[in-house]
Amino acid sequence: MAEISVILPDGSTRTISSGATAGDLAADIGPGLAKAALIATVDDVEVDLSSPLADGQQVSIITADSDAGLETLRHSTAHVLAQAVLEMYPGATYAVGPPIEDGFYYDFDLPDGATISDDDLEAIENRMREIIEADQPFERHEVSAAEGLELFADHPYKREIIETVAMAPDADADVGGQSADELADEVAGDGQISYYRNSDSFIDLCRGPHVPSTGRLGYFKLMSVAGAYWRRDSGRPSLQRIYGTAWASRKDLAGHLHRLAEAEKRDHRRLARELDLLSWPTELGPGLAVWHPKGAAVRRIIEDYSRDRHDEAGYQSVVTPHIARSELWETSGHLDFYRESMYPPMELDGASYHLKPMNCPFHVLIFKSSQRSYRDLPIRLFELGTVYRYELSGAVHGLMRIRGFTQDDSHIFATREQAPAEIASLVAFVLSVLRAFGFDSFEARLATRPLEKSIGEDAEWELATEALRDALEASGLEYELDEGGGAFYGPKIDIDVRDAIGRSWQLSTLQVDFQLPERFGLEYVGSDGNRHRPVMIHRALMGAIERFFGVLIEHCSGAFPAWLAPVQAAILPVAATHGDYAAEVEARLRQDGFRAEVSDAQEPLGRRIRAAKLQKLPYVLVVGDDDVAHGTVGVNARGTDGDERGVPLEDFAARLADEVEAHR
RNA sequence: GCCCGAGUAGCUCAGUCGGCAGAGCAGCUGUCUUGUAAACAGCAGGUCGCAGGUUCGAUUCCUGUCUCGGGCUCCA
Numbered sequence: 001m002a003e004i005s006v007i008l009p010d011g012s013t014r015t016i017s018s019g020a021t022a023g024d025l026a027a028d029i030g031p032g033l034a035k036a037a038l039i040a041t042v043d044d045v046e047v048d049l050s051s052p053l054a055d056g057q058q059v060s061i062i063t064a065d066s067d068a069g070l071e072t073l074r075h076s077t078a079h080v081l082a083q084a085v086l087e088m089y090p091g092a093t094y095a096v097g098p099p100i101e102d103g104f105y106y107d108f109d110l111p112d113g114a115t116i117s118d119d120d121l122e123a124i125e126n127r128m129r130e131i132i133e134a135d136q137p138f139e140r141h142e143v144s145a146a147e148g149l150e151l152f153a154d155h156p157y158k159r160e161i162i163e164t165v166a167m168a169p170d171a172d173a174d175v176g177g178q179s180a181d182e183l184a185d186e187v188a189g190d191g192q193i194s195y196y197r198n199s200d201s202f203i204d205l206c207r208g209p210h211v212p213s214t215g216r217l218g219y220f221k222l223m224s225v226a227g228a229y230w231r232r233d234s235g236r237p238s239l240q241r242i243y244g245t246a247w248a249s250r251k252d253l254a255g256h257l258h259r260l261a262e263a264e265k266r267d268h269r270r271l272a273r274e275l276d277l278l279s280w281p282t283e284l285g286p287g288l289a290v291w292h293p294k295g296a297a298v299r300r301i302i303e304d305y306s307r308d309r310h311d312e313a314g315y316q317s318v319v320t321p322h323i324a325r326s327e328l329w330e331t332s333g334h335l336d337f338y339r340e341s342m343y344p345p346m347e348l349d350g351a352s353y354h355l356k357p358m359n360c361p362f363h364v365l366i367f368k369s370s371q372r373s374y375r376d377l378p379i380r381l382f383e384l385g386t387v388y389r390y391e392l393s394g395a396v397h398g399l400m401r402i403r404g405f406t407q408d409d410s411h412i413f414a415t416r417e418q419a420p421a422e423i424a425s426l427v428a429f430v431l432s433v434l435r436a437f438g439f440d441s442f443e444a445r446l447a448t449r450p451l452e453k454s455i456g457e458d459a460e461w462e463l464a465t466e467a468l469r470d471a472l473e474a475s476g477l478e479y480e481l482d483e484g485g486g487a488f489y490g491p492k493i494d495i496d497v498r499d500a501i502g503r504s505w506q507l508s509t510l511q512v513d514f515q516l517p518e519r520f521g522l523e524y525v526g527s528d529g530n531r532h533r534p535v536m537i538h539r540a541l542m543g544a545i546e547r548f549f550g551v552l553i554e555h556c557s558g559a560f561p562a563w564l565a566p567v568q569a570a571i572l573p574v575a576a577t578h579g580d581y582a583a584e585v586e587a588r589l590r591q592d593g594f595r596a597e598v599s600d601a602q603e604p605l606g607r608r609i610r611a612a613k614l615q616k617l618p619y620v621l622v623v624g625d626d627d628v629a630h631g632t633v634g635v636n637a638r639g640t641d642g643d644e645r646g647v648p649l650e651d652f653a654a655r656l657a658d659e660v661e662a663h664r
Numbered sequence: 665g666c667c668c669g670a671g672u673a674g675c676u677c678a679g680u681c682g683g684c685a686g687a688g689c690a691g692c693u694g695u696c697u698u699g700u701a702a703a704c705a706g707c708a709g710g711u712c713g714c715a716g717g718u719u720c721g722a723u724u725c726c727u728g729u730c731u732c733g734g735g736c737u738c739c740a
Contacts, residue, residue, distance in 0.1 A: 241736085393665070400739095
């Protein structure tokens with residue numbers, strides 16, 4: 001029997017019989033691998049295990065241990081979902097169903113505008129389990145696009161995919177927002193299409209690969225139903241999207257569901273209410289919040305800290321109004337390029353005014369208010385500037401997406417020569433401040449010129465983008481490219497932080513801008529006595545105080561570190577007779593600027609301790625007879641079991657001071 | 665803005681197949697005076713999101729609207 005040899009990932013070669021498949025290779029290597037194998041890569045192309053191998057190929061067997069394996073698992077589970085739905089809802093048709101982070105989704109169009117509700121998910125799940133139980137093989141077939149159109153004659157979305165991708169690969173990829181590239185995930189391309197059959201009645205257009213059979217799946221759960229537009233286009237039909245999660249083992253699935261439950265407990269909207277930090281009265285309208293005393297107390301500490309750091313770093317604080325004449329926004333370009341995010345104009349005394357969506361034009365005017373010399377540069381203006389953006393009503397979300405918010409905004413006016421060093425030091429400054437709040441994991445994106453809606457010369461965009469890229473390279477920060485994601489006036493670096501449970505949130509943004517200085521005619525006098533145009537760097541560090549606060553709440557799960565906690569210590573007299581001493585302790589702590597509160601002895605001690613603990617206070621201090629006699633407190637620290645009795649008050653104050661100083 | 669879903673006491677949620685609306689927690693009052701995560705009793709609290717419609721009668725059914733949630737799009 002003829003033999004071939006293939007190269008394994010470790011560089012070794014392995015001889016197998018001619019005509020063997022990737023699955024045969026896995027079995028040849030070992031029964032454990034055969035059992036775990038889902039797909040293979042052959043010369044870096046993902047293929048089914050049923051693919052025959054050829055001599056000299058580099059072959060790697062993929063299991064659910066890898067991202068590629070897990071993605072396949074999820075993709076195949078999505079197919080099973082489609083099979084179940086099509087069986088259960090006669091006349092239904094299906095669109096696309098890719099793997100996504102932690103799971104998958106599939107889009108459906110049901111006949112006569114029927115809908116799927118959350119209550120239906122269980123029945124669909126049950127049908128999926130039957131399909132998995134039946135262990136149906138995923139069989140790959142390749143046919144011409146024309147045959148594909150016939151096969152999917154009753155499924156217009158599938159036909160559209162074939163027509164878009166397989167029959168006209170050069171079609172305008174931009175139509176409808178979902179590019180042909182993305183749809184190409186579904187098929188093989190080059191005039192051929194591939195589809196998978198896993199029962200007499202079910203086929204699906206798909207590029208593959210898939211797990212060998214449905215029996216390899218099983219650790220999944222359907223999560224929710226949502227609407228989604230066909231090809232992400234609000235002008236096209238709205239489909240029913242079912243989201244699910246899928247994992248390699250029962251344990252992984254349970255772990256994921258546990259993480260979701262934990263995330264829900266951290267939800268800043270829930271904690272904001274439970275800890276009495278802020279609320280969103282419906283009377284105000286969507287996306288508008290009011291800060292209660294405790295939330296405002298934390299915010300003030302955050303803002304004070306921010307101001308101090310900016311002072312140290314050579315910024316000058318400025319203050320600007322919330323509205324300005326429309327002419328300003330015409331000059332800046334906002335009305336041309338940002339209008340849809342702006343509140344509509346107010347007509348006053350024959351003039352038109354807009355609420356500000358950004359602070360930059362105001363800072364530009366401050367720069368422009370006097371003649372500037374190169375000796376003055378860089379000029380760093382800083383403002384906690386409140387802006388208003390008309391976010392789509394469906395987009396507002398707690399503090400994370402809100403219509404009125406305050407940016408820790410700064411605009412730096414520098415010479416072209418100064419800009420690169422300034423940007424590099426800005427990145428360091430941003431990270432340093434974020435670290436002070438307990439964030440230590442960052443990701444950056446370099447966003448380049450948008451295809452539509454942007455102003456300026458390509459050469460300037462290129463220059464600005466390079467300056468940002470250099471700063472990122474110098475910072476050692478990992479970053480990815482966001483093609484076309486820049487602001488209308490310039491490219492930007494966005495910095496995301498990862499929170500305590502691994503989710504990332506966009507906070508900082510840093511943008512290089514040659515356009516606004518041009519539009520407003522900004523100048524400085526150089527050492528050569530000539531007038532030059534400065535470069536402007538826009539920078540929001542925490543981004544929006546509101547979002548930052550929301551992220552911070554979720555990061556620390558509402559248990560603010562002592563330096564931020566709205567109440568650092570609750571003082572609980574054991575009985576009413578200890579009330580006077582409790583008041584003394586409170587006064588002593590307040591004298592050092594600590595935030596302490598007495599909880600009177602009207603209720604049993606256990607109940608008051610519980611109440612304080614539920615508020616996640618750093619310290620609960622219990623004072624009774626012994627403490628009155630010796631000037632001590634009983635210290636019950638957050639996150640510890642039990643308590644320390646008889647701690648001298650001064651020792652406790654010193655300890656708290658250390659903690660606040662260290663931002664622990 | 666679009667799709668789907670949901671709005672019942674401050675909070676979490678029952679309930680009404682159309683016939684005077686319920687619990688727990690929180691709140692208030694009283695009793696208890698407490699040493700480390702829920703004392704006891706009582707009281708009060710609701711135009712069942714809002715506006716129309718159908719009906720003898722609507723919190724319940726229908727329509728519209730507002731708000732919220734999950735997505736889509738967008739974004740600090």
